[in-house]
Amino acid sequence: MVYVQAKKWENTVGPGEIDRFVGSLSRKKAQKGVFIPSGTFTSGARRAAAEAAVRIVLLDGDDLAERMIDHGVGVTEYKTVVVNKLDSDYFEGT
Numbered sequence: 001m002v003y004v005q006a007k008k009w010e011n012t013v014g015p016g017e018i019d020r021f022v023g024s025l026s027r028k029k030a031q032k033g034v035f036i037p038s039g040t041f042t043s044g045a046r047r048a049a050a051e052a053a054v055r056i057v058l059l060d061g062d063d064l065a066e067r068m069i070d071h072g073v074g075v076t077e078y079k080t081v082v083v084n085k086l087d088s089d090y091f092e093g094t
Contacts (some may be wrong), residue, residue, distance in 0.1 A: 002032045009037035022052045030054060036064055065093035 005021055007013075017033065025033045031054055038061040041049075049056035059067070068074050 001028075001030055002034060003028060003030050004036065007038070013037050013045050014040055015042070015043045015044040018045045018048040018052070018056065018058075022048075022054060022056065023058040025054050025056075032071045033057070034059060037061065038064075057079040 005027055006026075013035070021035055033054060034057045035049070036059045040060045040062075041058055046058060050060050058086060
């Protein structure tokens, strides 16, 4: 089972928050957790996740927004761009 913690967070997330999340996962005997704040992670938080006894995936606000755009979740089409490509068949036999 995967547990997710999402937070609307304007500040950076430090290692203490990751440690608390890992503790919660341990109590639930979970093998994997995903931590998603709207802000960013400190290098200490990234280190704490890498050193945790369980697998922790960190998705900051930018990562989340990119994935939402890639998968069409919570987004609307803004602009369509047409990119032309040379039609090599047009020039054959001339």
